[in-house]
Amino acid sequence: MYFVKSFLLCLSVAQVWCATSTNTPPTQMSTTAIRTTPAPTTPSPPLDVQNVSVVGRKETAITLQWEKVSSDPTYNYTLKYRNGTVIGSITGQGAGAVHYTVSPLSPGTQYDFTLFTVSGNLMSSGYNFSEVTTPLDVQNVSVVGRNETAITLQWEKVSSDPTYNYTLKYRNGTVIGSTTGQGDGPVHYTVSPLSPGTQYDFTLFTVFEGVQSSGHNFSEVTTPLDVQNVRVVGRNETAITLQWEKVSSDPTYNYTLKYRNGTVVGSTTGQGAGAVHYTVSPLSPGTQYDFTLFTVFEGVQSSGHNFSQVTTPLDVQNVRVVGRNETAITLQWEKVSSDPTYNYTLKYRNGTVVGSTTGQGAGAVHYTVSLLSPGTQYDFTLFTVFEGVQSSGHNFFQVTRPHRVRDVEVEDRSETKFTLQWPRVSNNPSYKYRLTYSNRTHIANISETMDVQVKYTVSELSPGTKYDFMLFTVFEGVESTNQNFAAATTINCANSNWIITNTTVEAEIHGAFSTATATNGTKVVDGTVGSSKVLFTGLYPGSSYNVSLFLLLNSRNFTQCGHTLTLVPPLVTGLKCDYASGGYSLSLSWAAPQGVWTQVEIQVSDQSHNVTGTQTHTIINGLQPAHTYHLTVNSVSGNQRSGPVEKSCLTDPKGVIAGSVMAVLLLAFVAFLVVFILRRKPELLSPKLFVESKISSDNFKPIPAGKFEAHFNEMSCDQNRGFGEEYEDLSTVGTEQTRKAAEIPQNRDKNRFINVLPYDWSRVKLTTINDDYTSDYINANYMPGYGNNARQYIAAQGPLPSTVNDFWRMIWEQRVQGVVMLTNCIESGKVKCEQYWPLDYSPCTYGDVSVRISSEQKESNWTLREFEVTNRAVSEVRLVKHFHFTAWPDHGVPDGTSALIQFRGLVRNHIESCGSVGPTVVHCSAGVGRTGTLIALDVTLQQLEKERVVGLAAFVHKMRLNRPLMVQTECQYVFLHQCIMDSLKPKQKIPEQPLYENVDMMYVNAVALKEFQAENGQT
CATH class of the missing domain: 2.60.40.10 (Immunoglobulins)
Structure with missing residues (x-):
């Protein structure tokens, strides 16, 4: 209580002091106060602390330190928050400065303090200060x-x-x-x-x-650096070994390899010397893997080095040969993968690259190795390549087709065997030969010899039998193209039953032969051969003939047998009896027989009288006068006897004088000569074999180009009536000309149709073989071109199986460089033309000519080929272009004109590029309809271009003078005019139903084609 009263007293004094302190100094105020209001003496409050420092601090406490205001131990200190809240009281006892710790406090908080000095009941005015606790640490x-x-x-x-x-x-x-x-x-x-x-x-x-x-x-x-480069130091189909330089020499560095999708492949340390190696396995063959390689340090990985690598692809399992010739091998293998980025590289075993091919496309892979040597073994390695990585390689070897045997000679033929001989193909002892015959029922394997000629005897054969052989060269199991040839065993003619008359010889021969001749030393007679029979007619009675049978094989005549026969001698004619010896003898005479005889036998009353030599009379003695004797007279030649001639003679003067029949004999001789000439050379009877028609074409005038459209429209009226009438006018052109060569019996089978026969004057003649005058025949005619070129084309029928060799002989001899084919081999199920070129790229032989396809390009309407034609006889090679139009129906016309006009342009360009080396062969089936249409189109378009006129009718007229029925149907004739129209107006839309509408048969010129209708002719 006392303390309170004292405090209030002091406060009053302080207020008085403060109230007067603004105008009066403290000393004056005190003096005045003392003067005016005397009071008892009051103690002064203690002084404030001068400074407070922090000597300790943490999150919940602050330790303060200050110097004591007085050494008086009764001095105390009171610490309060600024709001007056007492924190605590501290004594000033002890030595040194005062320390006081304020707690508990909040971390990181500022506290405002007032520190009071207390002495007795007096307190200082207070020392204000602020301090903060240590803030909390960040937790994470x-x-x-x-x-x-x-x-x-x-x-x-x-x-x-x-x-x-x-x-x-x-x-x-x-x-x-x-x-x-x-x-x-x-x-x-x-x-x-x-x-x-x-x-x-x-x-x-x-x-x-x-x-x-x-x-x-x-x-x-920090993030470690990435590996700079990863190399592949080992690779196979299921593993890849990687290598990279360490990022740091720090052994705590590690490396983690992941697939690009984040899947961990594996990890490895960076310990050890040198670069880091790591093998990734197991993997799939031929697969690209996308990797990321991370450098790892203290659990932190780098941004990652991205790279891709592939495993070794699988090898091809098997390589097959699907094509082979003497200079090329076509290989086939199944793809290792359907991935189109897979490639394949073929190398020789020594490492030289042959070539590469992709795995694109459907099906197996094909690759042709060319420019090879015939009959040679090549060692290959085929690599699968994926993303530049190749497989270990599939090793294999293959051989090219060896050269084939070129010429085979047949020697030492007998009835049961013969010997074959051919030049050795190679000096290689591993070469062999395989011979097959009799429909492959007999196969002979023949080893190569060191002799220049290889010989092989075929035995145990049947007499008179033709054998077809195929001879192959064999190297390492690979056969050459076959050499086809035929040979035949001989025939024992003596065992045949020969039927002999005085002018004929006939027999049925059991054995193969194709021709026969009979010669008596001065005359050669050809026999008629058919159905295993041979017949000689027109022979000289009683003459001895050497009969020979021949077989035509491989363009060569082989003698099958030889046999000498004597004909029955001529009948004795002109018998005449005269008296002799007073009736006791007869004088018998006769006309000299037309033939050969060695004696005449006379039988009289069981007595024989022989007259040798060539005498024509004799005296028969020992007879009775005035008696009638019956005489039988025969002529004899060798072992043959003529038929008997009977004669009754009287020994008295009234004997009958034999009449002369010399006129009859002379007539028979003339008839014999005529028959002989007809059989040997029928064309000799014609005073002029080839007669060129003189029919005029003045009625067909050329149409100017500017007037052709009007002409076309006029002719097309009334269902093409004008074209029909004009075409009818051409029906008989050229029909009066001779065709004798085509009608010779030996040539008839060479014609496809009996009514399409070449005119004699314009027919193509081949060179004669073995003096056979019929071997020059082929159903083909020279055809005129534009201008003065009378032989720019050859119009020919499509080859028959029997005329393919002749067709190629014509191409070679005529120096043909282009062949235009306007038919398909088979149309509507019927054979229109024999395929006369090889079925594949292997060469085929046709007579002396070998043909190989060097290129083939198929289009929608035609196929273009190039043939390499070799004449084996002269070792010369020529190139022949083959233009095959495939979109032309028989007897009709193509669906439109554009395809044929374009095709004609290809042919024309080739003809002009070849110059005048040789004619161009054009054929269809018969070689008149489609053939004539194309030739007429080519010539007329040339005329249109150069003269600006169209002379189509005149040119068809001209063609028909060279070969019958050229431009065979009216629809083809109208089609030709439509082609000219479309050529004049190339931008004009072609009608959907053209005027030349195809019909089965539209024969207006029924006279010329009547036989074609009867035979269901083909063109």
């Missing part, structure tokens, strides 16, 4: 961004107080930087620049009012 620091030179840190704020700051230091105390705690969300701070792949030790301090926390220690590392 996370990395939210990291690269090789920087780390971005993130932490949650210790307090939402925006005055909080944060200081980051290296563990050694070096300050990195500071950041405020302002803003929403956590705090971010990026440390840079740093070194890649390095661990850094940090301390993060929370700072509040200049006071930092104890510090949060943590360590982080």
Whole structure:
């Protein structure tokens, strides 16, 4: 109570002092007060502490220190919060400064204090100061961004107080930087620049009012560098061995390999000397793998080095040969993968690259190795290639087709065997030969010999039998193209039953033969051969003939047998009896027989009289006068006797005188000569074999190009009536000309149709073979071209199986460089033309000519081929172009004109590029309809281009003088005019139903084609 009263007293005094202190100095005020109001003396309050320092601080306490105001031990100190709340009282006892710890406090908080000095009942005015507790440390620091030179840190704020700051230091105390705690969300701070792949030790301090926390220690590392390059040092179908240089020599560095999708492949350390090696397995063959290689340091991986590598692809399992000739091998293999990026490289075993091919397209892979040597073994390695990596390689070897045997000679023939001989193909002892015959029922394997000629005897054969042989050269099991030839055993003619008359010889021969001759030393007679029979007629009675049978094989006549026969001698004619010896003898005479005889036998009353030599009379003695004797007279030649001639003679003077029949004999001789000439040379009876028709074509005038459309429209009226009448006028052109060569019996089978026969004057003549005058025949005629070229084309029928060799002989002899084919081999199920070229790229032989397809290009309406034609006799090679139009129906016309006009342009370009070397062969089936249409189109378009006129009718007239029925149907004739129309107006749309509408048969000129209708003719 006392203390309160004293305090109030002091307060009053203080207020008085304060009230007067503004105008009066304290000394004056005191004097005045003392003067005016005397009072008792009051003690002064103690002094305030001069300074308070913090000597200890943490998150919940602050230790304060201050110097004592007085050494008086009664002095005490009271500490209050600024709001007056007493914290505590402290004595001033003891030596040194006063210490006091304020707790418990809140971390990172500013506290406002007032420290009072207390002496007795007096308290100082108070010393005000503020201090803060140590703020809390950040609890966790996370990395939210990291690269090789920087780390971005993130932490949650210790307090939402925006005055909080944060200081980051290296563990050694070096300050990195500071950041405020302002803003929403956590705090971010990026440390840079740093070194890649390095661990850094940090301390993060929370700072509040200049006071930092104890510090949060943590360590982080920068992203390590990526591997710079990864090499493949080992690879197979299921594994890849990788190698890379270490990023750092630090042995704690590791490496993690992942697939690009993030799947871990594996890890490896960076320990050890040298580069790092790692093998990835098991993998799939021929597959691309996308990898990422990470450098890992202290659990932190690099951004990753991306690379791709592939495993070794699988090898091809099997390589087959699907085509082979003497200079090329076509290989086939199944693809290793359907991946179109797979490729294949073929090398020789020595490493030389042959070539490459892709695996694109459907089906198996095909590759042709060309420019090879015949009959040679080649060792290959086929590699599968994927993304530049090739497989281990599939090794195999193959051989080219060896040369075939060129010429085979048949020697030492007998009835049961013969010997074959041919030139040795190679000096290689591994070459062999395979001979097959009799429909392959007999096969002989023949080893190569060191002799220049290889000989082989075929035995145990049947007499008179033709054998078809195929001879192959064999090398390493591969056969050459076959050499086809035929041979036949001989016939024993003596065993045949010969029927002999005085002018004929006939027999049925059991054996193969094709021709026969009979010669008596001065005359050769050809026999008629058919159905295993031979017949000789017109022979000389009683003459001895050497009969020979021949077989035509391989363009050569082989003698099958020879046999000598004597004909029955001529009948004795002109018998005449005369008296002799007074009736006891007869004088018998006769006409000299037309033939050969060695004696005449006379039988009289069982007595024989022989007259030798060539005498024509004799005296028969020992008879009775005036008696009638019956005489039988025979002529004899060798072992043959003529038929008997009977004669009754009287020995008296009234004997009958034999009449003369010389006139009859002479007539028989003339008849014999005529028959002989007809059989040997029928054309000799014609005074002029080839007669060129003189029919005029003046009625057909050329149409100017400007007037052709009007002409065409006029002719087309009334269902093409004008064209029909004009075409009818051409029906008999050329029909009066001779065709004798085509009608010779030996040539009839060479004609496809009996009514399409070449005129004699314009027919193509082949060279004669073995003096056979019929061997020059082929059903083909020279045809005129534009201008004065009378032989620019050859119009020919499509070859028959029996005339293919003749067709190629014509091409060679006429120096043909282009063949135009306007038919398909088979149309509507009927054979229109024999295929006369090889079925594939293997060469075929036709007589002396070998043909090989060197190229083939198929289009929608035609096929273009090139043939390599070799004449084996002269070793000369020529190229022949083959233009095959495939879109032309028989007897009709194509669906439109454009395809044929374009096709004609191809042919015309070829003809002009070849110059005048040889004619161009054009054929269809009969060689008149489609053939004539194309030739007429080519010539008329030339005339249109150069003269601006169209002389189509006149040219058809001209063609028909060279070969019958050229432009065979009216629809073809109208089609020709439509082609000219469309050529004059190339941009005009062709009618959907053209005037030349195809019909089965539109024969207006019924006279010329009557036989064609009867025979269901083909063109």
